[in-house]
Amino acid sequence: MKPEIIILLILAMLLAPAVSAASTSTNTAASYIEITSYEVSPSVFMKWDTGTIKVTIKNTGTSSVEIKSASLFTKDFTLINEQSYSTVGTVGPGTSRDFTFTIRADTSDGIYYPRFYLNFAGGGSLSHLVPVKVESTPLEISIIDIPDEFQEGVKESITVLVGNPRENAANGVVVKPESDSASFIQNSYFIGELLPDGSQEVTFDVIPTESGDIVFMVEYRNGLNLHTTEQVLIYTIGEGKKNAEMVINNVEVAGSGTYTVTGDVTNAGLKNAKSVIVTSADPAVPTDPNRLYVVGELEPDDFSSFEVTFTTEGATEVPLLILYKDDDGNSYEEKVTVTLEGGFTQSGSQTSPEGSDGFPVELIALVIIAAAGVGGAIIYSCKKQGKI
Amino acid sequence: MISVTDILVTPRHFFGELCKKETDLKIPVLIILIIAFIGGISAYVVTGKTMTMMPSGMEGAAFIVSLIGFSAALIMTFIIWIIWAVAIMIMVYILKGKPSFTRLLEIVGYGFIPQIFGSIISMGIMITSLPDLVLPATSNMQEIEAAMKAFTNSPAMMAAMFIGVIFTLWSAYIWTFGVKESSKLELKKAAICVAVPLVIYILLTTSSLFM
Incomplete structure (x- = not known):
């Protein structure tokens, strides 16, 4: 063998590890870095929601890896913190590093895949697709129980059901009733977290003053984003067909x-009449011993005598007033006109017909x-x- | 002997014959006495009933007050008799007739005969209706006043009043012929002599309906 050839072989043997070492440092940097997890918040976006994508990487190698920059590539979302990771630095062996990107979902419903991209200082790169769902279905509000009819000034209960048809939980759920024609005992009801496919019943006591509508508004948060949905109940004031009569x-x-x-006073209605009082009205002047006659409670179809x-x-007719309340304390008044017949008892003349006067x-x-x-x-x- | 039928059916003939005789008030007084007695019974019943309004403890006074009511009705009937005669006499004077007070008193007395029937009917109404009337026992004068007003406007009292007016109209018809025969007036003027007091009487009697 010629000495030149031997020298070349020796040089080759000496240089080979260095060349080999140089090429490994570029290629193994990517192999050392692992994307260990990613987190999308909220887990399901609604259109125009702002949220975050957090990607966690880990250097699983034995030497440091220098990362030049990190970024998120997407044409479906707006990246709000675009330049946050234009310079990153070194990730030591065995350590992790989080990259959080803020995005706004200004796109229609669907599943999108923004690309997470790492650019290594020594050359080479690493990318990963992060799936992000956009689904704009709002919470559902249903009116599940209302009274048969509303009456002016009478408290009634309305029950609404708030349901979450979304894939992710809704937070900070609050139901608020609003109306120009009614007042409410409860001005809002806090539900809190509503899990996917979960629902919650809420009952409001409403006191209408006139016919109109009631808007039940549900406020909730999807991540940081506040959303509202509403249901309108149109009602009219009725005459109280189930009331005590x-x-x-x-x-x-x-x-x-x-x-x-x-005489006898009978409750011919369908509800209880409480604190029933019978008295007389103008032109009559109530006098002792029975200015007022307190009958008390009358259940439906129940009756009681009064005096x-x-x-x-000079009056030939006098109105009798029947005052009573319902279970909620609302006051009612009914008037019945009684013919006096010049002071004669009607017991004797009731069976015989009378003249017009x-x-x-x-x-x-x-x-x-x-x-x-x-x-x-x-x-x-x-x-x-x-x-x- | 007088004939009631003559007075009621042919008063002109009856008074024509009567005026030829001397004035005799015995029978008219008897007629008025009968009416007064019937009216007294009615007053006794009504007064007794109204005494129930008095507070308890005055039961003993009720009989006495009822007797006073009876007596008052008795006397009032005679006074009314005289008032009618005076009123008619005044009208005869005005219309230039030739009145004799005792003769007019006699004529008015005979003319009261229909009111015997009226008084009996009114008394029947009172007796049958008053038991149903309940008056409150009270010492409050306003309440007593209101109760009495309502009482006088009661159907029974109003019916009695209408009956009285109807039979007074019958009396007035009879009086007209008596006045004509006794005062030598035309029938038309005699009718006016009776009609004027009659209208006043009806207005006074029915005034309670409008007040």
Whole structure:
């Protein structure tokens, strides 16, 4: 073998490890760095939501790796902190490093894959696709229980159900009722976290003042982002078809000047009547011993007798007032007109028909017969005297 | 002997014959007495009923007050008799007739006969209706006043009033012929002599309806 060849071989043997070492440092840098995890927050974006993508890398090698820059490439999202990782530095062996990117989802619903990209100082790069979901379905609000009808000034309960049809949890969920035509006992209801496919019932006590609408607004957060959704309930004021309804019968009027009216008061409605009181109204002046007659509670189809006393002058009819309350303390008043019949008890005359002014028919007939008899006698007399 | 039928059916003939005789008030007084007695019974019943308004402890006074009511009605009937005669006499004077007070008193007395029937009917109404009337026991004058007003406007009292007016019209018809025969007035003027007091009487009697 020639000495030149031997020298070349020796040089080659000496240089080979150096060349080999130089090429390994570039290629193994990427192999040392591992993307250990990534986190998308919120886990499911809604359109126009702002959130973060956090990527964690780890140097699993035995030597430091110098990273020149890190970035996130996406055409579907707007990267807000674009220059945050234009210079990164060295990642020591066995250490981890987080890269957090803030993005805004100004895109339509779908699944997108922004690319996480690491640029090593010694050349080479590492990239990874991060899946991000955009889904804009809002929380659902359903009105599941309302009264059959609303009444002015009467408290009623409305139950709404807030449901989360989304894949991720909604936080800070608050339900607020709003109306120009009603007031509410509860001005809002805090639900808090609502898990995916979860729901929560909320009951509001509403006191309407007139016909109108009630807006139930749900506020919630998807990550940092505040969202609202609403449901409108249009209602009209009714007459209270299920309300207690006071009926008076078996009325008997006794007295003259000072009258005593007795009878039965019956609850012909479908709800309880509480604190039922019977009294008289103008032109009558309630007087002792029974200015007011407290009947108490009357259940549906229940009845009770009553007796009220009052004075009046010249009136032929007097209104009786029946005052009562419902279970919520709302006050009601019903008026029934009673004919006084000149102070005679109705017990004797109730069975016989009466004239239009309460004048007994027998007396009317008697007066007419007397008038006819006298008239006939005078006519007969006139004829008889004409012949004389 | 007088005939009631003559008075009621042919008063002109009856008074024509009567005026030929001397004035005799015995029968008219008897007629008025009958009416007064019937009216007294009615007053007794009504007064007794209104005494129930008095506070307890005055039960003993009720009988006495009822008797006073009876007596007052008795006397009032005679006074009313006289008032009618005076009123008619004044009208006869005005219309230039020739009135004699005792004769007019006699004529008015005979003319009261229809009111015997009226008084009986009114008394029947009172007796049958008043038991149903309940008056409050009170010492409050306003309440008593209101109760009495309501009482006088009660159907029974109104019916009695209408009956009284109807039979007074019959009396007035009879009086007209008596006045004509006794005062030598035309029938038309005699009718006016009776009609004017009659209208006043009806207005006064029915005034409670409008007040």
